[in-house]
């Protein structure tokens with residue numbers, strides 16, 4: 001463990017930008033997306049556009065770091081690398097292709113009450129946990145499959161969400177997320193998101209500078225995962241390595257429980273070191289939000305009129321002390337409040353994640369949606385319109401917003417959806 005994964009807090013971004021200011025300002029004006037960037041942060045418009053690009057404000061050092069993590073993100077593990085004993089996929093990129101959404105997914109299982117929605121107290125029927133692990137290696141003889149005919153077990157899918165723009169999500173100040181919660185608590189239209197307070201589960205890691213609280217204190221704001229169950233990208237990386245691939249690390253040292261009772265795999269001991277976890281996390285921190293087109297006036301206006309913007313908040317402010325200089329103290333145009341919302345019974349999955357219930361979901365960040373082929377946590381929606389309509393249902397906080405959407409003329413609805421697809 002060295003401080004290798006730290007970014008120099010003195011990255012001379014300001015100097016670079018003051019020199020390039022004149023040239024960049026023209027491009028910046030062309031690239032402004034609905035005014036969420038402040039004048040002091042010029043945006044260079046790249047000729048190429050895509051999902052797997054590093055932050056625009058970059059340095060050779062950050063570029064090299066990005067490339068290093070990118071290769072590890074695409075790396076396919078095999079038995080001798082510590083894959084298994086059970087696993088779902090063998091590479092991060094199988095479920096986050098080009099840092100985007102899917103195609104790989106995880107199947108979840110939860111014991112539910114007779115209403116088919118509420119998670120039961122007693123989950124003991126699922127002896128090996130809530131996750132289907134369909135592949136085996138390294139001496140395992142049995143996989144973890146969904147129970148065949150148990151009626152009280154609800155099955156649901158989680159498609160790997162996009163991972164680009166996640167550095168911005170991590171950098172957002174806690175006070176901003178709490179401000180959203182406070183502002184929504186006084187609303188009368190049913191929207192009342194809340195923070196998912198989570199425990200930092202990892203071994204203490206004093207070298208990990210990307211959270212505001214010290215490990216072990218618990219009580220961080222969850223930001224990552226479809227129910228905001230994890231607070232930092234390092235911890236998510238370690239969690240994904242362990243849970244999806246059976247790759248253990250100092251932050252997640254144990255193999256997931258399995259029917260064979262195996263506690264190790266083809267690579268004795270911990271499979272990867274902390275430096276590797278940090279490198280993958282840094283790659284995701286450095287992934288840029290795909291370039292946005294300049295919106296017409298109507299889209300943003302209708303998006304606000306239909307109150308989409310109450311949950312999908314266009315921009316939040318990042319911490320000024322975030323260790324990665326290009327993301328510190330700036331607007332994060334992520335179109336999410338990072339809060340949990342009760343989306344009703346229609347989207348419920350029976351799963352509890354930290355304090356999040358079956359019906360609660362983190363407001364999906366609206367980033368790079370034009371690169372998706374399916375929407376919502378389980379990919380059930382094949383078009384943006386279907387995704388929006390699925391917000392409506394018994395008990396959903398978004399019902400008022402959805403009535404407003406439906407009251408728009410069909411051309412207004414199209415303008416709104418065009419705007420969303422440009423994000």
Ligand code: HEC
Nearest residue numbers: 088089092095104106158159160161224225226240241244
């Ligand atoms: C089998 C498919 C699969 C694999 C392999 C996989 N992921 Fe994921 N990933 C998912 C799913 C599904 C979620 C949502 C999970 C949740 O909310 O609990 C997710 C969520 C995430 C998130 C949170 C994104 C957000 O918007 O909050 C990050 C970051 C992430 N994965 C990184 C990784 C990394 C790094 C690897 C490799 C070490 C990896 N994933 C491997 C399926 C996968």
Ligand code: HEC
Nearest residue numbers: 306308311341361362363364375376377387397398401405
């Ligand atoms: C009460 C808060 C709330 C409101 C209001 C709201 N959304 Fe959402 N939105 C969410 C949540 C939570 C999700 C994630 C749901 C899931 O994955 O099951 C989501 C998901 C989405 C998605 C899918 C994104 C993806 O990654 O697949 C789109 C598109 C979307 N919302 C657009 C809209 C639009 C357009 C409006 C206004 C008509 C709107 N939302 C209003 C909370 C809200």
